[in-house]
Amino acid sequence: DTEVTQTPKHLVMGMTNKKSLKCEQHMGHRAMYWYKQKAKKPPELMFVYSYEKLSINESVPSRFSPECPNSSLLNLHLHALQPEDSALYLCASSGLADETQYFGPGTRLLVL
């Protein structure tokens, strides 16, 4: 199974809402990633978890809070977002550092 799943596919939220994005993989990968992608731009790395520990935080605002409950799951908790946070949020996983990343289909987020 080389699939990374993400839920929900679409999310509309107000600036005062709290919501969570979920990502799951069953490939036994020990590295998991969150990326943010704006239209017609490349993905930008937000967070990396390695062996369920946060190893990279690319100076992401605290209104984004990642969580890795176990080796298969990755969450991104959202609170008090701004309209400019509207984007496609992609989750990925890889076996090791520097290796091929497998991406989920993404969650398209709209902040009103």
Place this chain on the structure above:
Amino acid sequence: SQQGEEDPQALSIQEGENATMNCSYKTSINNLQWYRQNSGRGLVHLILIRSNEREKHSGRLRVTLDTSKKSSSLLITASRAADTASYFCATAYTGGFKTIFGAGTRLFVKA
């Protein structure tokens, strides 16, 4: 700033023609990867070339890597309408998880 820069930004060709995309990067890398993204969807990994490799093939894809020039190219031969997508190079810093994507090339293949 982004590690990889790509050109052209956009490319429009006829079905059956070859498409070449180029990527340049700035610092030492462990490997360079190419991904494809269909409109608004997740990325699909195409090929990974390591820093000690110069050329790699996969089906209709050919990737070259020139570490002295810090550049790579992706060639798609005999293109098909289904190849229409955005193509990104991604470079992995030596020893780390940090992967930086280039700006991407938008390829449009006309049937």
